[in-house]
Amino acid sequence: MSPRDTVRRRIQPGTAPGHAIESVAADVAGAAVHWLRYSSTVFEERTQSGLADALEGVAADTVDWLHFDGVPDATALRWLHERLGLDSLALEDVHNGQQRTKLELYEGHAFMVVSVPLLRNAELSLEQLSLFLGPHWVISFWSGDPALLEPVRQRLRKSVSGRIRKRGADYLFYCLVDVAVDSCFPALEELREQIETLEDQLLEDARDLEVGEIHAIRRKLSSLRRLVLPGLTALQQLLHDEESPLQDTTRRYVRDVLDHQARVGDQVDNLTELSASLHEMHLSAISQRMNDVMRLLTVIATIFIPLTFIAGVYGMNFDPDASPWNMPELRSRFGYPAVLLLFLVVGAGMAWLFRRRDWL
Template sequence: MTRLFEKTYLKPGAAPGHGAHASEHPHTGDATVSAWHYHHEQLSELDAQRTLRDGAGAHAGGLVWLHLQGTPSSQQLHAMGEAFGLHPLALEDVRHQGQRPKVDFFEGQLVAILRQPRHHNGSVELDQVNVFMVGERVVISVHSGEHDPFAPIRERMRSANRNFNRLGAAYLAYALMDTVIDQAFPVLEHISGRLETLEETVLDQPDRNTLNQIHILRRELLVLRRQLWPTRDVIARLMRDDLEPFTPELFPYLRDAHDHTIQIMDLLESYREMAATLIEAYMSAINQRSNDVMRVLTIIATIFIPLTFLVGIYGMNFDNPDSPWSMPELYTYYGYPVVWLVMLSVVAGMLYFFRRRGWL
């Protein structure tokens, strides 16, 4: 089940940027590091470890893109911070997962944090993505998940996409954020299918497992809304602030990404309403089923009320032949079959009456 709260915190009272220093945390495993150089519409792979250690100074012209897949170790963060001059607070946000999507500006640096949803073992998981733009020619991306979602961007760079060459690092940073944003659409499509399946189940055969699935889905939608809603503000701020790399020429692309965030939020709100409606439909279906059961039981009890009255009367056995108040039918030759005929006639008459009233 998707966790509502997953952020890791420093010890209260710790200094800001505490989590960025390698000496303060044990070695917990390294992220996979890759690096590329893009120049004159050509993409070439670099020595990743050397780029992480020495920065991009050795590559004149073009763009340098450093990508870390997985959660970086403290040693990697320390090396990256030293090589590219990254602010300790930005590195701390990489170290401690579960951050709210946001964008921060430091001297000559832009840092954006986004959350990418994905399906894992039948539930929704959220990976954190940190995008650094250092100056006008260096972009660093850190993706906490197991699989790299940015392979299509490298294919676009290899296919001589002129926007990367014309708009530089700002366009690459936009492309990374746009890819993360669009990853929500397949997840929402899967949720839509689950909603349709649950709706059919609620109308046909609702049970307690159905209710559990609805609650799990509502929980996932709540987590997605809480983590994806601020993404819209991130893109809006990039268009609103006077940032040198994000020129008006890039604004149409940012508006397109902003439009995608609005579509995602509209879908999320619609699905949340549908999930709430499903709970109401489930309760209505359960109540209707209970009413149907009670109606059948009431009809059966109502049918047996006059029959019980008849057999109760004739079960009293007041058979004194000298009393004028004795039951005359007790010694009737055809009394027994006549009583059965009367009871069956009562049952048939009541069933006919119930059907005419629409109760059956």
């Protein structure tokens, strides 16, 4: 299932909350999950475990991590609702996708959605990481790049006596949220490089820069800006809510994630200002180029004003035979070359004057 399949579902207006999950018959779910069980002395991993086996194998003396690559069908979600008591409204959010970052606390478990920005071929997409935290288990749903969560799995595989194997499910929950938040930084760094490239291009020649490129970056930053505040709100709720499922030993690490989220917000604001200044620089460069063109045309027109006057005077064609005052120059042997020379002298003189005054 592609990431776009999880974000384009439409909800019929007036549908009862949780209808997509509760209306499905409770049948045997064939969805495969990545099942990982561990403790300080136990480690077991099954990359393609059946959902029924995984749910029956969940035990209180270990931490179980059930991960779905993508969103399973409604039957599998119904099983999670019946076997683990996951709230149907939260499962509906998983099923429909495209939710903003948020935290919901239910009886016996917590549900968190984290919007994860991914840049592929300069195109930004916001993928949804859905997490359920129970007393001794974590369930995750992720439709994006599988490599996102691989560092957490590697820590569990290699850290036999490390902190992650000794802590509870809430610490695993923190690790997954931390990975999701930190994934913002590569996307922001790539956007910064794009802005710097456009800035260099603008300084070299503004004519080679398309204004659509600037607007594309500003749209991406606008999308990132919309996930910052909900992320801060969810993390603060996770830290300070009286019903928060986090243990005191885990809260200090979540505070670090909150700091990272704040840094993401600061960087988004900074890049937004840079993109705005880049847009202003582009407009200024185009305006300056237009001013240069208008100045050149004005100088040319100004030089031709006296030339046009002289040509107009000698173009009146009053007959010199009718009166001695009627343009005696018309009978001059070198009158035409003399007027052309006058044109040249007047034009060159005005050009020299404009050049001396730095108007050219």
